Amino acid sequence: MNKQVFSEAEVKQYYENMKNDSIGPLWHDLGHMVTKEPVHDVEPYLWKWKTIRDYAMTAGDLLEPGKDAERRVVYLQNPSLLKRGLVGYGTHTLYAGIQLLLPGEMAPSHHHSQTAIRFIIEGDGGAYTAVNGERSYMKRGDMILTPAWTWHEHKHEGTEPMFWMDGLDVGLVRTLAASFFEPYEGGFYPEEPPENYSTKKLTGGAFAAKGETVKPGYPSPIFNYTWERAQYELEQLSKSTDNEDPFDGYAIEYINPTTGGPADSRIGTMMQKLLPGQHTKSHRHVHSCIYHVLEGSGYTVIDGEKFEWEKGDFFILPPYSWHEHVNEGQEDAHLFSINDKPVMEKLELEFGDEYKDNNGHQPIEKVFQPSDSM
Amino acid sequence: MNKQVFSEAEVKQYYENMKNDSIGPLWHDLGHMVTKEPVHDVEPYLWKWKTIRDYAMTAGDLLEPGKDAERRVVYLQNPSLLKRGLVGYGTHTLYAGIQLLLPGEMAPSHHHSQTAIRFIIEGDGGAYTAVNGERSYMKRGDMILTPAWTWHEHKHEGTEPMFWMDGLDVGLVRTLAASFFEPYEGGFYPEEPPENYSTKKLTGGAFAAKGETVKPGYPSPIFNYTWERAQYELEQLSKSTDNEDPFDGYAIEYINPTTGGPADSRIGTMMQKLLPGQHTKSHRHVHSCIYHVLEGSGYTVIDGEKFEWEKGDFFILPPYSWHEHVNEGQEDAHLFSINDKPVMEKLELEFGDEYKDNNGHQPIEKVFQPSDSM
């Protein structure tokens, strides 16, 4: 077939016209649209617990939940994403806030299409979260689900200030244009099932009323995943080095017993235990994470940068970034993390590989300096 | 098409030849092979607890499990099925035996393709069943699974004689020519997980080691379904007549939390509570049952025959038989039953209907007289 030949000027005009007509030449742009490896704007970051806690405590004086605000929360704002105008983003998909509830306070019922988990940082069981009216009393180290669109509120019946981490998929839901929110008319959802029924309901068997249909699936029948139980499982696991995961030490995932999948349908949750001196190998994966240090001290190397952490700190693991963990302390370290792996797996987009060189260890090129303006 | 015409003698010879050649004329036999409604040989029956218990106690003197016998069990033999040469049949699919274990005794490990449940009749937690090494201490009213082909043994560490019901699908497996049995070489399977781990393992969350695959399905992750818990659920249920089942009073089914289906994959288990004076309506269904009276007294009408029962008794409900229950006592009655409904449902053969006349109540045509030769 004879092809027409164009002058340079004609070609230039052709591309200008295309642009005006909102049409693009794939042969110029394919490499940007379908990249050989993931491209993103998320950078790693770390916040010190002392800094976060101080801001939250001051907020304790400034406002009251249910009165001055829906919730009293300070949130982690990843500066690399704020540059792109993305407010409330820890990673491109995940958000983490730190909520403070003082004795006698109540945060009213609402629900939203974002899914949420709570991880208790300070708490002795004197306060609870209710999910569709089912109360779970909250102790340090517990993880509590408030699955997407379930009504939930918090009440403090105890005597000590109570802190917890809120993990939500704010970025994901914003990006997919799927945010819906409603406060509960009348303030508080009726609290009916017996206290801590969530914890009790699979103890000593599982039952259904005759003719009742019980379907495996989401939300999980369990809302409260206790630290007592997680700790027990990690103890069993870490009795044998056979159970060691090369990248995460000794690690357990919180699951939905009816599916075997993650406890929440969109946010993954993991607890890992690093023995004193344990130094894991590097790998990377499509899913991103926000880590919280439940206890211990050490550091994590992310794409060649060293992030030193101690009890209470939070840090960001961007998607597809090399990372390895080190426990530098004399005690076991426990890292709790949330991730968007369930989303990547549902969409068949999860992929990962291992760092091959240098026995799996990255060279450290710089050390992160945490910020503290207070 | 012209059809050949045959003499009567020729036709007779034709049928005789067919028979000799092991060929049958469907036009004669269709009505027997594909019946309009279920046809079977199972008749209802009832055994008194005192009778059964006495035979078992005498067996306690006659033999010792693991020495003189694999197990010390007296079993319920439906006389209508013994006539057909079917030894060990309660219904065409189900078997029930009563096992006695005395303090200090042990019944060694074995496994078989028959699936089994235990229902504790007398026991205070001093003895246990171990399933693949996981111990469940047994108390009155508990139901314990030993799913098909799992290793299981029983040990008595307590001080009182211990009685329980064994429910197995002996008839089904015999009929399908699928019986396999093996004793455990060496006597006892290693008992490793912590005591009562079966009961604890879904308390306070569900976890999996990172990378571990947990699949919903059988066997159930729970082995021990406690009476404490079943009782609690029935109490909740019976608070409102909205929850009343017209045919079974207040009834719960033991389920596998990972599937929402029955606790065991082939034997269904149900507990029903009848309030004093409660009289249910009649229905019938393809599945058959063996009932055990946990507590209370009353009667059940089966195809017009009255079966009076009290605490400890056992009785047979044949397939597709009309039945209704009455609590004649001053206290709540609790009936535990096993059934083959999971089999019928898996094979898409379950069907049932309701007794329409006389407000759902059958006329009583005779009263069953229990046998006691002792």
Next chain:
Amino acid sequence: MNKQVFSEAEVKQYYENMKNDSIGPLWHDLGHMVTKEPVHDVEPYLWKWKTIRDYAMTAGDLLEPGKDAERRVVYLQNPSLLKRGLVGYGTHTLYAGIQLLLPGEMAPSHHHSQTAIRFIIEGDGGAYTAVNGERSYMKRGDMILTPAWTWHEHKHEGTEPMFWMDGLDVGLVRTLAASFFEPYEGGFYPEEPPENYSTKKLTGGAFAAKGETVKPGYPSPIFNYTWERAQYELEQLSKSTDNEDPFDGYAIEYINPTTGGPADSRIGTMMQKLLPGQHTKSHRHVHSCIYHVLEGSGYTVIDGEKFEWEKGDFFILPPYSWHEHVNEGQEDAHLFSINDKPVMEKLELEFGDEYKDNNGHQPIEKVFQPSDSM
């Protein structure tokens, strides 16, 4: 604990009393109830096609379907099961009949809880089976499903006598007391979808009306499994010895594309191709089979007995029986078979093993002599 000691007479009396009270001592009977390996009454058998066909042709003169009989079928009666009073049994679960439909005849609509397949022995597409009104024209070698409880009828619009095999789970449904049957009121179910829509409906894509729920499962969306297509798949498969199955030559199973499981939910169907001279190894399995020789000649050894077969013959493979196949002809042999494997698999009762000695070949101890009284 001190045990009571009984005299021989007391013990004897004890057992007599038990028997009278319909109670059994498990220590005497366990070995019969829970056997180490499957026990059954099914013996292998073989019928010659000529014999069967002659009986059917005579029936063509004796009666007319829809008039003198529901269907014109001669069925295979396993003599070992007739001895037990089991009429219409090929194996303990499966039935096979041979149906004859003459030009212009119609067999009226009915449905039953038994599931059924048809395998066309003689037919050129001039007759059809309609399943819930959807017509499938029948050619030699096609397999047509009429799943349990679907309305089905047969009509002959062509010119040649038409023979097919009916395969039903008569024994299974009888044993489980779950037989239901209904004729269609008015004779014939409305035949609406376009001709051979069953065959066309997955050609060129799969579609659902917007909002329509399409669930994977049973019945299969395909009713007509053609010989043309089965033959093509076997040709592809037999191009490489890598695809050879040691026990069945080159074998394909008819599947339900929405589940990946068997085409019918309770009766398995398989076609195997044996190349000239091919001699498979022996194995055995819990599931039983009825074989039909589509083409070729050879023999099958079942538990040491030789069954010689040629085109059109039928034979029985009992449960858990050693068997191996040999093609003694110059042409490919094709064996079609039905089995109860789906039942065994649903109930988790399937098991099998391989014959280890003599390179997988059984010694032949006797040769079966087919019966022919005509």
Next chain:
Amino acid sequence: MNKQVFSEAEVKQYYENMKNDSIGPLWHDLGHMVTKEPVHDVEPYLWKWKTIRDYAMTAGDLLEPGKDAERRVVYLQNPSLLKRGLVGYGTHTLYAGIQLLLPGEMAPSHHHSQTAIRFIIEGDGGAYTAVNGERSYMKRGDMILTPAWTWHEHKHEGTEPMFWMDGLDVGLVRTLAASFFEPYEGGFYPEEPPENYSTKKLTGGAFAAKGETVKPGYPSPIFNYTWERAQYELEQLSKSTDNEDPFDGYAIEYINPTTGGPADSRIGTMMQKLLPGQHTKSHRHVHSCIYHVLEGSGYTVIDGEKFEWEKGDFFILPPYSWHEHVNEGQEDAHLFSINDKPVMEKLELEFGDEYKDNNGHQPIEKVFQPSDSM
């Protein structure tokens, strides 16, 4: 509890410090992060076929696939998203390009984590797409899947220029940082299965080699969804107004027969038929769409703006936008569309509602003017 009181200056300093420390006050930002309804940057748009086609034809002279470029494609660039720097976005998740393949040309094999569908605009079956080596010949109106990470190439063996739409989830995969791409080493993947095997393979039954595991799921076993078949289904559907969908006329979705779900796991595909004069009601939903007019002329109202379309045109439906369709022509109109509904449904984020006022019809506030610089 006594609360500390802060001066205005102290409060101001508090918020400044927080910002410096990359921490945010949720009580200021919650309303932007968790909105009451979806918020997004996607605006509707429409491109004329003539414009697109001309650009593509000129590209036919400018470059050759496999030589000057991976593919010869002009793509639809939504100007509202280009403003945000998002190159290659039709909606926030979806991309559409128009590919031209000339006789004798070949576009080499590659694969990518983006999933893709093709919809044939001009083509007579002379060219094919091969998916993992399985060829599907392409005719006008056919839809062909190239599921994520499958190898695929295109070859033209015919005589006429061939145009098709490429639909990919470029935006989604970019946003989730999950893009992977590889060219096939050596240029072309081996093309082994028989021609059009994709179309044939569910015709006349479904089969699996004995012992082969066939699992329902993705990718769909069918790659080529023909217009012939889609048209047939729409004809059947539109025979009765009972089948009319209030919002989409007569509409079918392309499904994966093994799951009953969408043909592709992440991109939904729908064909709708509007009868002459048909005017649907308005609704909105979280999922977004790109429409292509297969035939007919009319308009669509999107959030009060009128988009007039005729054969070949493309237009964008943003997420959660009111829309209704009108066929203004004398002939049936057929609209093909791709959407991200499978993603929203997998993530449990789909939601929609109906336009209640004015009998479901929006007032038209403006008319879109298409751009054409050529």
